[in-house]
Amino acid sequence: xxxAEATLPSVRYVSxxxxxxxxxTQNRAALVGLAxxxxxxxxxxxxxxxxxxxxxxxxxxxxxxxxxxxxxxGRDDYGRDILSRIIYGARAALLxxxxxxxxxxxxxxxMGTVAGFRGGRVETTIMRVVDVMLAFPDLITGLLVAAVLxxxxxxxxxxxxxxxxxxxxxxxxxxxxxxKNKDFVEAAxxxxxxxxxxxxxxxxxxxxxxxxxxxxxxxxxAIRLEASLSFIGLGVQPPTPxxxxxxxxxxxxxxxxxxxxxxxGIALLLTVLAFNLLGDGLRDALDPKxxx
Amino acid sequence: MNQQRxxxxxxxxxxVAGGQxxxxxxxxxxxxxxxxxxxxxxxxxxxxxxGNEETExxxxxxxxxxxxxxxxxxxxxxxxxxxxxxPVLRFALDAADLGTLDPHYASxxxxxxxxxxxxxxxxxxxxGDSSQFEPDLATEIPEPEIVDGKQVWTFTxxxxxxxxxxxxxxxxxxxxxDVVFSLQKSANSDTSAYAAEYTGMTFEKVDDYTVRITLxxxxxxxxxxxxxxxxxxxxxxxxxxxxxMGPDAIKTHPVGTGPFMFQNYTPQNTIELVAWxxxxxxxxxxxxxTLRFMPDPSSRELALQSGxxxxxxxISEARWVDKINAIDGLTADVFGxxxxxxxxxxxxxxxxxxxxxxxxxxxxxxxxxxxxxxxEPVAQSVYSVAPAELMAGGxxxxxxxxxxxxxxxxxxxxxxxLAEAGVQNLTFEVVTSELDSxxxxxxxLQAQLAxxxxxxxxNVVDHPTFHSLIRENVNPIVIYIAFRPNPDAYFSQFFHSxxxxxxxxxxxxxxxxxxxxxxxxxxxxxxxxxxxxxxxWKEINTRILQDMAAMPLLYINQVYGRSxxxxxxxxxxxSLALYPQITELTTITG
Numbered sequence: 001x002x003x004a005e006a007t008l009p010s011v012r013y014v015s016x017x018x019x020x021x022x023x024x025t026q027n028r029a030a031l032v033g034l035a036x037x038x039x040x041x042x043x044x045x046x047x048x049x050x051x052x053x054x055x056x057x058x059x060x061x062x063x064x065x066x067x068x069x070x071x072x073x074g075r076d077d078y079g080r081d082i083l084s085r086i087i088y089g090a091r092a093a094l095l096x097x098x099x100x101x102x103x104x105x106x107x108x109x110x111m112g113t114v115a116g117f118r119g120g121r122v123e124t125t126i127m128r129v130v131d132v133m134l135a136f137p138d139l140i141t142g143l144l145v146a147a148v149l150x151x152x153x154x155x156x157x158x159x160x161x162x163x164x165x166x167x168x169x170x171x172x173x174x175x176x177x178x179x180k181n182k183d184f185v186e187a188a189x190x191x192x193x194x195x196x197x198x199x200x201x202x203x204x205x206x207x208x209x210x211x212x213x214x215x216x217x218x219x220x221x222a223i224r225l226e227a228s229l230s231f232i233g234l235g236v237q238p239p240t241p242x243x244x245x246x247x248x249x250x251x252x253x254x255x256x257x258x259x260x261x262x263x264x265g266i267a268l269l270l271t272v273l274a275f276n277l278l279g280d281g282l283r284d285a286l287d288p289k290x291x292x
Numbered sequence: 293m294n295q296q297r298x299x300x301x302x303x304x305x306x307x308v309a310g311g312q313x314x315x316x317x318x319x320x321x322x323x324x325x326x327x328x329x330x331x332x333x334x335x336x337x338x339x340x341x342x343g344n345e346e347t348e349x350x351x352x353x354x355x356x357x358x359x360x361x362x363x364x365x366x367x368x369x370x371x372x373x374x375x376x377x378x379p380v381l382r383f384a385l386d387a388a389d390l391g392t393l394d395p396h397y398a399s400x401x402x403x404x405x406x407x408x409x410x411x412x413x414x415x416x417x418x419x420g421d422s423s424q425f426e427p428d429l430a431t432e433i434p435e436p437e438i439v440d441g442k443q444v445w446t447f448t449x450x451x452x453x454x455x456x457x458x459x460x461x462x463x464x465x466x467x468x469x470d471v472v473f474s475l476q477k478s479a480n481s482d483t484s485a486y487a488a489e490y491t492g493m494t495f496e497k498v499d500d501y502t503v504r505i506t507l508x509x510x511x512x513x514x515x516x517x518x519x520x521x522x523x524x525x526x527x528x529x530x531x532x533x534x535x536x537m538g539p540d541a542i543k544t545h546p547v548g549t550g551p552f553m554f555q556n557y558t559p560q561n562t563i564e565l566v567a568w569x570x571x572x573x574x575x576x577x578x579x580x581x582t583l584r585f586m587p588d589p590s591s592r593e594l595a596l597q598s599g600x601x602x603x604x605x606x607i608s609e610a611r612w613v614d615k616i617n618a619i620d621g622l623t624a625d626v627f628g629x630x631x632x633x634x635x636x637x638x639x640x641x642x643x644x645x646x647x648x649x650x651x652x653x654x655x656x657x658x659x660x661x662x663x664x665x666x667x668e669p670v671a672q673s674v675y676s677v678a679p680a681e682l683m684a685g686g687x688x689x690x691x692x693x694x695x696x697x698x699x700x701x702x703x704x705x706x707x708x709x710l711a712e713a714g715v716q717n718l719t720f721e722v723v724t725s726e727l728d729s730x731x732x733x734x735x736x737l738q739a740q741l742a743x744x745x746x747x748x749x750x751n752v753v754d755h756p757t758f759h760s761l762i763r764e765n766v767n768p769i770v771i772y773i774a775f776r777p778n779p780d781a782y783f784s785q786f787f788h789s790x791x792x793x794x795x796x797x798x799x800x801x802x803x804x805x806x807x808x809x810x811x812x813x814x815x816x817x818x819x820x821x822x823x824x825x826x827x828x829w830k831e832i833n834t835r836i837l838q839d840m841a842a843m844p845l846l847y848i849n850q851v852y853g854r855s856x857x858x859x860x861x862x863x864x865x866x867s868l869a870l871y872p873q874i875t876e877l878t879t880i881t882g
Binding site: 056057060077078151152233251 | 665
């Protein structure tokens with residue numbers, strides 16, 4: 001017995017999780033994305049330490065002054081420090097991006113898995129609603145919901161979450177259909193597991209990978225949506241700094257104080273890029289077909 | 293510089309009263325981001341332009357030898373011969389779309405701009421100088437007579453004034469019938485937004501060229517003539533055209549007697565006017581005017597710089613004026629009438645019912661900062677709501693200081709007053725219009741109040757929603773921007789108890805719920821001695837400030853950019869139509 005074992009070729013067991021990590025870390029773009037996301041999160045969390053000024057402090061007499069000492073990106077409409085507002089703006093962007101995706105993701109996943117698991121009329125109802133919602137471009141849905149609910153951070157999160165939910169529902173629905181007939185689900189059912197447990201313990205974890213990729217990609221879109229809605233005044237309310245609103249306020253002064261619009265625009269660009277890179281990396285790592 | 297005209301927004305406001313945002317506002321916002329433009333274009337195309345002819349392809353905005361005067365059925369031009377190479381003036385409006393071209397409803401700046409070129413009135417404000425009247429459709433400005441205790445104004449009409457041909461009417465000569473019809477339309481609240489201005493007035497035709505207007509209560513010329521001048525209800529509309537087309541069609545195809553005739557309207561795009569060569573003052577020097585809807589200020593500025601536009605609605609900021617003036621070939625016009633910005637405190641609710649709290653907030657406001665948001669000479673500080681800078685009866689800075697009501701910035705005093713009133717952790721929640729002109733004041737106020745420990749929560753809504761919400765008494769603190777021609781109009785509409793929002797007998801714009809000067813306002817209105825009247829008005833101004841019903845901040849002028857090649861044909865000092873005024877004498881040189 002002992003001998004036989006010794007003669008076997010050594011097979012290194014590689015856990016699923018480690019394999020994922022290895023694939024992920026071999027992807028340079030993904031690593032860059034991860035690093036950027038980490039930096040942005042750090043900036044948002046440490047905003048009070050990093051910002052040179054109070055982002056709300058006005059000095060109207062010094063409005064729209066070009067970059068100067070202590071104000072490396074200049075001052076805005078009300079004489080507020082643009083750099084400090086960009087730093088604090090990361091908070092709004094991330095908060096809206098992450099919370100709305102979490103909300104939309106949970107809601108959508110619940111809709112998709114329940115629809116797939118239950119089948120029948122429940123499925124038809126949920127999935128047709130999802131189809132209808134998917135028929136609209138995300139910005140239009142966001143616009144409609146935000147217009148009905150009004151502005152403000154909470155409403156914005158709700159609006160974006162509701163916009164995103166059907167995308168998660170669609171992705172969660174398909175795999176649930178095949179998973180619910182798998183042996184291990186049948187086995188669990190035979191052991192007396194109830195529907196709720198079957199869903200939460202046996203089905204959702206098996207869909208989670210794909211949903212995670214979706215979440216990271218949609219975080220980028222949610223941040224972009226936040227900026228778009230804030231740009232048109234339906235987003236974060238003043239005086240809370242928001243990149244979208246800064247871009248809008250700056251457009252009128254684009255020719256003489258370009259940094260007012262461009263700087264928050266660049267911050268937005270980098271953040272969206274970071275989440276997209278991260279999402280792409282995760283997708284490549286999780287996609288069995290993409291693995292070498 | 294644009295739609296912030298609050299004036300008579302009631303209608304618009306009422307229209308959207310239901311939801312947080314109107315369909316049009318939603319569409320406009322959507323359109324702003326471009327992404328959805330095709331969707332919206334489709335939608336609007338589907339809705340159709342509603343009865344306006346778009347048969348003629350729009351003439352390109354290039355150098356204008358395009359639209360020469362069109363020929364009208366059965367008419368031969370009698371004025372100066374139209375030549376084929378007159379230029380077309382291209383004018384950028386600050387609006388996404390038209391409101392209405394029925395002059396008895398037009399209230400936004402873009403709408404007023406268009407109707408001003410198409411219509412005439414019995415008398416007119418001198419182009420470019422709204423402080424003087426001159427005859428328009430009337431041959432002269434009459435003297436009033438008293439007949440049976442009533443004041444009678446008899447107007448003799450010009451002969452040979454021809455109406456523009458309309459879609460259902462041919463050109464015909466204007467007579468007293470049209471004038472009486474039109475003034476009666478203005479006086480009817482079902483067909484006019486300005487009916488209240490015409491109560492106690494009767495209009496009758498004496499003969500084809502004579503109209504008699506009888507007033508139950510006599511008015512001085514300065515209070516009467518605006519009612520028959522080229523502003524709001526004073527514009528004369530064609531009886532035949534209005535009756536043939538009905539009240540809706542006339543909104544998108546106005547028929548007037550002015551120097552320019554309506555040609556076509558492409559929603560959210562352009563309005564085209566062509567020269568009316570039978571115009572009674574002579575054929576216009578321009579072949580026409582093309583007005584484009586360009587709600588984005590940067591686009592208007594670029595269009596002006598690139599030569600795509602000749603005149604554009606500007607940005608009410610001194611830096612913009614300087615920037616435009618620094619560009620070769622361009623110039624910025626800064627002109628009246630100025631609009632006053634003031635902050636109303638709703639004294640019907642705690643804790644603003646305590647005068648000390650209101651005064652504290654006033655002392656916390658920094659006029660210098662509000663002024664700096666716009667810059668001189670575009671804006672000027674004012675020291676009473678009906679300001680001395682614009683009209684007799686206002687308080688100058690010195691007068692306000694003498695009376696102890698200048699309210700110069702004094703945060704320490706503010707905090708002291710709050711302490712005396714015994715209030716702490718004050719919090720107010722308000723909505724503001726998304727328009728810069730309002731939002732900037734609210735945001736500046738927010739920071740100023742924060743310094744004395746008062747929290748102001750600001751929610752941004754679109755402009756019509758803002759107007760409807762403040763009329764529902766949603767805001768404890770209402771910042772308002774308004775032009776009124778005289779102190780009486782300011783006081784009656786903002787500080788007379790009749791005009792208290794929601795609960796007043798005739799709710800208008802008394803946001804402060806102020807009711808302590810009713811008798812003074814009425815006394816001043818009836819006063820016939822001008823000096824005494826001015827004295828009373830100053831007293832009312834002082835009382836308003838002592839009770840701190842409203843804090844006056846500044847007035848803002850109109851700002852337009854133009855190519856130096858454009859010659860308006862008049863000196864530009866002030867315009868009630870809030871645009872530089874384009875007349876038959878306007879031309880483009882070089």
